[in-house]
Amino acid sequence: MSAKLAGPNIQLNELGKLKHFLTLEGLKAHHLTEILDTAESFINPVTNEIKKVPILRGKSIMNLFFEPSTRTRTTFEIAEKRLSADVESLDIQTSATKKGESLLDTLWNLQAMQADMFVIRHSESGAAHFFSQHVAPHVHVMNAGDGQHAHPTQAMLDMFTIRKHKGDIFDLTVAIVGDVLHSRVVRSQIQALSILEAREIRVIGPKTLMPESPEAMGVHVYHNMEEGLKDVDVVIMVRLQNERMTSALIPSEKEFFKLYGLTEERLALAKPDAIVMHPGPINRGVEIDSAVADGPQSVILEQVTYGIAVRMAVMSIIMSNAAQLAQHKLEQEQQASLDLIEYNVQTGDTL
Amino acid sequence: MTELDIDVPQLITKICEQLKQKPMFNQSPKMIGIRTGGEWVAQKIHQQLDLSDELGVIDIAFYRDDFSKIGLNPTVKPSHIPWDIDNQHIILVDDVLYTGRTTRAALNEIFDYGRPASVTLVALLDRKGCRELPFQADIVGESLECSQTIKLTGPEPLKVTILEQSEETA
Numbered sequence: 001m002s003a004k005l006a007g008p009n010i011q012l013n014e015l016g017k018l019k020h021f022l023t024l025e026g027l028k029a030h031h032l033t034e035i036l037d038t039a040e041s042f043i044n045p046v047t048n049e050i051k052k053v054p055i056l057r058g059k060s061i062m063n064l065f066f067e068p069s070t071r072t073r074t075t076f077e078i079a080e081k082r083l084s085a086d087v088e089s090l091d092i093q094t095s096a097t098k099k100g101e102s103l104l105d106t107l108w109n110l111q112a113m114q115a116d117m118f119v120i121r122h123s124e125s126g127a128a129h130f131f132s133q134h135v136a137p138h139v140h141v142m143n144a145g146d147g148q149h150a151h152p153t154q155a156m157l158d159m160f161t162i163r164k165h166k167g168d169i170f171d172l173t174v175a176i177v178g179d180v181l182h183s184r185v186v187r188s189q190i191q192a193l194s195i196l197e198a199r200e201i202r203v204i205g206p207k208t209l210m211p212e213s214p215e216a217m218g219v220h221v222y223h224n225m226e227e228g229l230k231d232v233d234v235v236i237m238v239r240l241q242n243e244r245m246t247s248a249l250i251p252s253e254k255e256f257f258k259l260y261g262l263t264e265e266r267l268a269l270a271k272p273d274a275i276v277m278h279p280g281p282i283n284r285g286v287e288i289d290s291a292v293a294d295g296p297q298s299v300i301l302e303q304v305t306y307g308i309a310v311r312m313a314v315m316s317i318i319m320s321n322a323a324q325l326a327q328h329k330l331e332q333e334q335q336a337s338l339d340l341i342e343y344n345v346q347t348g349d350t351l
Numbered sequence: 352m353t354e355l356d357i358d359v360p361q362l363i364t365k366i367c368e369q370l371k372q373k374p375m376f377n378q379s380p381k382m383i384g385i386r387t388g389g390e391w392v393a394q395k396i397h398q399q400l401d402l403s404d405e406l407g408v409i410d411i412a413f414y415r416d417d418f419s420k421i422g423l424n425p426t427v428k429p430s431h432i433p434w435d436i437d438n439q440h441i442i443l444v445d446d447v448l449y450t451g452r453t454t455r456a457a458l459n460e461i462f463d464y465g466r467p468a469s470v471t472l473v474a475l476l477d478r479k480g481c482r483e484l485p486f487q488a489d490i491v492g493e494s495l496e497c498s499q500t501i502k503l504t505g506p507e508p509l510k511v512t513i514l515e516q517s518e519e520t521a
Contacts, residue, residue: 034425041410041429051463053413055423316413320422327421 010132015328017321020132020141021314023150024191032159032195038313039160039306042082050309055316056085059116063089065144066122071280071304072144072154076119079311085117104134111139117315118142125149125184140318148184154279155188157310159196161303162234165275169196175228175270176219177204177260178238178287181211185279186238190217204228205260206250225260229269237262237278237287253286262288267297275299355513359475362492363395366473369490370400375440375469383407383432385457388446391505392475396444407432414456436465446503446511448474448491451484476501476511 011020011027018031042050061080065073073089080087090110110118117140120128125147132141145151159169166172174193180186180203193201194217203214204222214221222228229235240256250256267276276288276298284290293300370376381404384393390408397406412427443457454472461467474488480497495501495513502512 038423038427041412041427043429044432053463054459055413055418316423320418323419323422 010129013321013325015321015325017324018314018318019321020128020143021152021318022128022132022141022143024152024155024188024195025150027195029195029197032156032192034317035156035310035313036160036163038317039156039309042309042312043306048305050082050305050312052082052084053312054084056080056083056319059083059085059319060114061085061087061117061119061315062110062113062115063087063119063144064092064110064121065089066092066120066127067145069121069144071307072121072151075304075307076142076144076153076311079308079315080119082308083312083315085315103130107131107134111136115139117318119144121145123147138322140322142314142318145184148182148187150188151184151279152188152192153307153311153314154185155192156314157303157307158185158189158236158277158279159192160306160310161277161299162275164302164306165299166233169193169198171199172233173200173202173231174198174234174236175202175204175222175232176236176238177225177228177262179209179241180205180214180238181209182241183238187217189236190219194218202228202232206256208250225266226269229266232270233274235262235267235270235274235276237276237282239279239281239283240286253283257286261286262292264289264291264295267292267295273297277303279303353515355515357476357493357511357513359395359509359511362475363392363399366396366475366490366492367399370396370442370471370473373471373489375471378440378468379403380440380442380471381407381434382442382444383409383457383461385443385445385453386410386428388475388503388505389444391503391509392446392473393444394506395509396442396473405433407434409457409460411453411456411460414460416452416456430460432464436461436467438466438468441467441470442473443470444473444475446475447501448472448477448486448488449481451482451486454486455484 009026011018011022013019044051063073063076077087077089118131118135119142120131121144126149127146128141128143135141143150143152162169162172176186176189190201201219202222203219204225207223210221262276274297276292278288278300280300282288282293282300284293292298382393382397382402384390384406386408393406409430409432410428412424441461445453448454458470461470472488473490475492477488477491477494478497478499479494500514502514504510
C-alpha cells in the first residue's frame with residue numbers, strides 16, 4: 001500500500017467545501033454524508049432509476065483514462081450525461097503523450113479547450129493530486145483511481161449501497177476480504193468506514209496480501225476466513241490484483257479460493273441478513289462462488305447502479321460549491337465597496 | 352408592518368370547487384405538489400378531493416436557473432412521482448406564484464419524467480405584478496399585490512400570514 005500523499009486539503013476550497021475529489025483522507029463525516037444524501041435525490045425511489053437533470057448544462061467534463069477501465073469509465077460518462085454536461089472521453093494511450101508531449105502540456109491543452117472538470121484514472125499513485133495542483137483555479141479534478149492510492153467514488157458508492165440496505169454505517173461490522181495490499185479501493189473503503197464510524201472494520205486475507213502494519217489503519221486483521229466472517233453485517237470481496245503483483249504472492253488462484261473464497265457455507269457464518277459486495281470485475285471461482293455472487297444476499301449489481309448516482313452527486317456538489325464560493329466572493333467585494341463608501345462619507349472624502 | 356392571517360381551509364375549498372368544474376377532473380387527474388409549501392397545500396387539496404392515486408412531490412432544486420450563481424440547495428430531497436406521467440392529466444400545485452421561475456423549473460422536471468396530456472396549475476396565492484416569465488395559474492386561491500410578502504408554516508396546521516408594509520415603513 002502506497003505512502004500517504006501529502007496535502008489532502010488541496011481538495012477543499014476557502015470555505016472548507018469540496019473543490020476536487022481526490023481522496024477521502026482528510027474529509028469529515030459531513031462531507032461524506034452530503035454526498036450520500038445528494039446521491040439519494042438522484043434515485044427515483046419507486047423505479048430505482050436515475051433521471052437526467054439539467055444542472056451541469058454548458059459545463060465541459062473530460063475523462064482522461066491513462067489506464068484501462070470499463071465499468072468506472074462508463075458510469076462516469078453516464079453520470080456526466082445525466083447531469084447534462086458536455087462529455088469528452090480521451091483515450092490517452094493513443095494520444096499526444098505517446099508522441100512525446102509531457103503530461104502537463106497535454107493537460108494545459110485540454111484545459112484551453114474550456115474544460116471545467118477532469119476525471120482522471122492513472123496507474124501512478126498521486127496522479128490526480130498532481131493534476132489538481134496544476135489546473136486553473138476554476139477547473140476541478142476527480143480521481144477515478146490512482147495507482148494503489150485511492151478510488152474515492154468507488155468507496156462512496158459502496159457506502160451508499162451499505163446505507164441503502166442497513167440504514168446507517170454506524171454500528172456495523174464490515175469485513176473486507178482479499179488483496180488488501182494492492183487495492184486502492186480497500187484503502188478508500190477503510191477511510192470511508194472510519195470517517196462514518198463503523199463499529200468494526202475487519203480485513204481478511206493472507207499475510208502476503210496485507211500491508212506492513214494494517215492495524216495502523218484502525219482495522220482488525222484476520223488470516224482465517226471462518227473467524228473473520230463471524231457475525232459480520234457486510235462482506236466486501238476484493239478482486240485479486242494480478243496486474244499489480246510483482247511476484248507470486250499466492251500459491252495459486254485455486255489455493256486462494258480454497259482458503260479465502262466466499263462460498264455459501266462461509267457466508268452462513270455472517271449475520272443472516274448480511275449483504276455481499278464486490279467492486280468488480282468479479283473472478284468467479286477465485287474470490288467468490290457463483291452461487292453467492294448471484295445469490296439473494298448479493299448486492300453487486302446494485303453497486304453499479306448506485307455508482308452513477310454517487311458520481312452525479314459528487315460532481316454536482318463540486319460545481320455547486322464553486323458557484324457558492326464565487327457568490328461569497330462577490331458579496332465580500334460588494335461589502336468592501338460599501339464599507340469604503342461609508343468610510344468616505346464619514347471622512348468627507350470624495351470617491 | 353401589519354400582519355393578516357388568511358383562511359386557508361376556505362381557500363382550499365374554493366380551489367377544490369373550481370378543480371371539479373374542469374373537464375379534466377373526470378379523467379382521473381393526478382396531483383403533484385412542489386416541495387415544500389406546494390406539497391403542504393397539495394396534501395390538503397388531495398385529501399379534500401379524495402383522489403385515488405398517491406400524491407406526487409417534486410423538488411425543483413436541480414432545475415433552478417440560478418444554480419450557476421448560488422449552487423445547490425443543501426436540503427434537496429428526491430422527487431417522488433409514483434406513477435407514469437405519460438398521457439396523464441396533471442394538477443400541479445404550488446403555494447405562491449411569484450416570478451414564475453419555480454413553475455418553469457417544475458414543468459421542465461415533469462417533462463423529464465414523461466409527456467403529460469395536460470398540466471393544470473394551481474396556486475394558493477398569486478403575487479401579481481412581479482412575474483418574470485409568462486406563467487399564469489389556472490386556479491388561484493387569492494391574489495395579492497407584489498408588495499405583500501407571505502409567511503407560510505406547516506404542514507399541520509397549515510397557516511399563511513400576509514405581511515404588508517405600511518406606508519410609513521415602505
